[in-house]
Amino acid sequence: MSETGDLMQKMVSLCKRRGFVFQSSEIYGGLKSAYDYGPLGAELKRNLMNEWWRDMVQGRENVVGLDASIIMHPRVWEASGHLSGFSDPLVDCKVCKERFRADKAPLAESGSALVLAFADKGQAKVAEELIEKQFGQKLTRDGKELRGALAGDRGYVCPVCASPFLSEERQFNLMFRSSIGPVDPLGAVAAALEEGRLAGLSGRELRAAIEDLTKPSAVYLRPETAQAMFVQFANVQQSMAMKVPFGIAQMGKSFRNEITVEHFIFRSCEFEQMEMEFFCEPGTDDEWMEYWRHERMGFWKRYANNPDKFRFRAHEKSELAHYAKGCYDIEYLYPWGWGELEGIANRTDYDLGKHAKHSGQKLEYFDPFTQKKFVPYVIEPAAGATRGLLVYLLDAYHEEVVDGETRVCLRLHPRLAPIKAAVLPLVKKDGMTDVARKIVDDLLRRGIAAKYDEQQTIGKRYRRHDEIGTPFCITVDGETSATSTVTIRDRDTMAQRRVSVDGAVDEIEALLRK
RNA sequence: GCGGGAAUAACUCAGCGGUAGAGUGCAACCUUGCCAAGGUUGAAGUCGCGAGUUCAAAUCUCGUUUCCCGCUCCA
Numbered sequence: 001m002s003e004t005g006d007l008m009q010k011m012v013s014l015c016k017r018r019g020f021v022f023q024s025s026e027i028y029g030g031l032k033s034a035y036d037y038g039p040l041g042a043e044l045k046r047n048l049m050n051e052w053w054r055d056m057v058q059g060r061e062n063v064v065g066l067d068a069s070i071i072m073h074p075r076v077w078e079a080s081g082h083l084s085g086f087s088d089p090l091v092d093c094k095v096c097k098e099r100f101r102a103d104k105a106p107l108a109e110s111g112s113a114l115v116l117a118f119a120d121k122g123q124a125k126v127a128e129e130l131i132e133k134q135f136g137q138k139l140t141r142d143g144k145e146l147r148g149a150l151a152g153d154r155g156y157v158c159p160v161c162a163s164p165f166l167s168e169e170r171q172f173n174l175m176f177r178s179s180i181g182p183v184d185p186l187g188a189v190a191a192a193l194e195e196g197r198l199a200g201l202s203g204r205e206l207r208a209a210i211e212d213l214t215k216p217s218a219v220y221l222r223p224e225t226a227q228a229m230f231v232q233f234a235n236v237q238q239s240m241a242m243k244v245p246f247g248i249a250q251m252g253k254s255f256r257n258e259i260t261v262e263h264f265i266f267r268s269c270e271f272e273q274m275e276m277e278f279f280c281e282p283g284t285d286d287e288w289m290e291y292w293r294h295e296r297m298g299f300w301k302r303y304a305n306n307p308d309k310f311r312f313r314a315h316e317k318s319e320l321a322h323y324a325k326g327c328y329d330i331e332y333l334y335p336w337g338w339g340e341l342e343g344i345a346n347r348t349d350y351d352l353g354k355h356a357k358h359s360g361q362k363l364e365y366f367d368p369f370t371q372k373k374f375v376p377y378v379i380e381p382a383a384g385a386t387r388g389l390l391v392y393l394l395d396a397y398h399e400e401v402v403d404g405e406t407r408v409c410l411r412l413h414p415r416l417a418p419i420k421a422a423v424l425p426l427v428k429k430d431g432m433t434d435v436a437r438k439i440v441d442d443l444l445r446r447g448i449a450a451k452y453d454e455q456q457t458i459g460k461r462y463r464r465h466d467e468i469g470t471p472f473c474i475t476v477d478g479e480t481s482a483t484s485t486v487t488i489r490d491r492d493t494m495a496q497r498r499v500s501v502d503g504a505v506d507e508i509e510a511l512l513r514k
Numbered sequence: 515g516c517g518g519g520a521a522u523a524a525c526u527c528a529g530c531g532g533u534a535g536a537g538u539g540c541a542a543c544c545u546u547g548c549c550a551a552g553g554u555u556g557a558a559g560u561c562g563c564g565a566g567u568u569c570a571a572a573u574c575u576c577g578u579u580u581c582c583c584g585c586u587c588c589a
Binding site: 008009012013014016017023026028029030031032080081082090092098167174223224256258259260262263264267321322323324336402403405406407424426427429455456457458459460461462463464466467475477478487489494496 | 515516524525526539540541546547548549550551562563578579580581582583586587588589
């Protein structure tokens with residue numbers, strides 16, 4: 001197995017063993033693609049998100065924050081295109097495995113004779129055997145074609161091989177649907193069934209009828225935090241008297257029914273985002289794009305041990321979203337290859353325009369200097385917080401051999417580390433424990449995450465804290481009582497230096513500010 | 515969604531029809547006195563879950579859940 005697979009396995013194992021990330025609902029067999037952040041993971045995620053908030057919001061006069069509801073008016077998703085764009089009925093061909101949209105498939109009248117065509121004889125033979133085995137139909141093979149199949153009553157066949165052997169139509173919608181209000185919408189469906197109002201409808205009609213019955217209470221969990229910032233654009237701009245250019249930033253959970261979930265917490269259905277919408281005057285958008293993509297790259301590299309594992313990737317014209325004028329991904333070299341960490345997109349005036357149209361409200365900006373009205377363009381740096389957490393864990397993971405033993409060290413940036421300082425009595429006697437406990441109290445009172453640890457031997461304690469990324473260890477030893485000094489050990493170099501007991505907390509504080 | 519692999523103690527894994535194991539870790543104590551030191555003792559496992567075959571299943575078969583790898587898909 002490659003080194004890369006090993007790294008992921010080691011990371012998953014470490015995350016569980018040390019309380020960073022657990023499988024969701026593990027005692028019930030686990031829930032697909034859902035993860036819980038344990039005590040250390042919760043701290044790490046919070047630290048990362050705090051750094052982002054500080055960098056993007058608190059450190060800037062022209063950016064303000066928002067914390068919007070996860071459930072929004074369903075019409076928000078109509079306007080944004082999320083609702084219509086993902087409700088197409090998809091069908092899988094059971095013969096050639098193609099997935100296609102039912103409404104765009106070639107039509108074939110029920111009962112009509114079909115000719116199934118394949119790329120070559122070999123594939124035709126495989127298909128022939130598959131059909132006989134799975135569907136009990138013996139077709140006639142003629143070169144790369146199969147004859148003898150008849151079209152079913154659904155009115156279409158596979159667009160690739162023309163087979164009528166298809167899965168049920170399935171609605172693929174990336175959004176999580178729920179219902180608001182205490183009355184279960186299934187009640188209306190049950191009543192309609194009982195009264196026979198749905199009798200005699202075809203599959204598709206039935207679906208539409210049920211949709212109508214449940215629609216009044218249907219709500220969706222947001223698939224991105226971005227829309228709230230567009231929807232609240234006017235409120236934020238007016239209440240804070242913001243002048244364009246300015247940004248609205250938001251962190252929080254988003255939900256997507258991903259078709260494929262993969263790579264541990266990299267792509268999961270429930271995830272956390274850190275997004276900002278930066279509203280600027282049309283014509284200045286290209287400059288702001290340049291500004292923000294470099295700001296954002298700077299952010300990620302600031303806390304990284306391997307800055308060369310981050311890169312930009314400009315989207316090709318063909319892969320740009322329909323609303324976007326340009327897009328740069330910030331990618332990280334994950335163990336399985338380069339992958340997205342953050343996308344910085346020029347969303348133009350698409351979103352504000354859409355919401356203005358759908359809501360009937362004016363979402364414009366009046367520039368008091370130029371006396372001009374315009375719909376701002378938007379530059380959107382949208383980062384995955386949970387991806388960021390994974391990136392920094394992978395980036396920090398380091399192994400080295402010390403005296404024949406492997407030392408695992410998480411070289412997390414001190415400001416990201418869940419525990420900033422461990423305070424350790426060298427042994428449990430001569431009053432060392434009391435001194436150590438007092439130092440822990442002092443650290444905690446200053447708001448520095450600290451941990452007292454007297455378990456086992458000093459070496460094991462150092463290694464344990466190396467593995468969870470604690471950057472500093474303060475050790476109370478035999479000299480402490482005589483000289484009123486303790487040692488501070490650096491996680492990455494294992495080097496120690498003596499400082500006064502009274503100055504130890506200041507010392508740690510200074511190290512964290514660096 | 516398709517194909518392949520895996521699931522046994524908190525972690526890493528052995529066992530592969532006949533009494534559930536090791537190392538690490540964890541807890542307590544003794545000893546020690548700066549980089550996973552030594553000793554004693556201890557707790558810990560529905561062998562992922564559910565069926566089936568069998569006198570007997572962790573082990574064989576089927577289903578299922580979760581994870582990993584590769585495809586596919588992905589405003």
